[in-house]
Amino acid sequence: MSSHVLTIQTKNQPVVLERLLQVTRYRGFEVAGMEMKPLADFSGLLVKLSIVSDKPISLLTNQLNKLYDIDYLDCVESEQTQAEAGSMRA
Secondary structure, three states: OEEEEEEEEEEOOOOHHHHHHHHHHHOOOEEEEEEEEEOOOOOEEEEEEEEEEOOOOHHHHHHHHOOOOEEEEEEEEOHHHHHHHHHHHO
16 A cells, blocks of 8 residues: 655645545545645645555556646655554564
């Protein structure tokens, strides 16, 4: 199972978190953690999603990038979670 951390900057819309989570669920990814805070000027939100799945992360990022509310999306593989998963299997 691979783990990724998505850093997402969104517009400040009431339904943006619902859309993010809905697309994540529809694509078959599991949310392992979520952190959200408003931007300094309150024009949007900064969301960090920790994602776990056996599927290629591009299936999710391609769909999230299509959302109107997404201004920026960055994805990095989470090595810490990978190490933890490996130690649990051993």
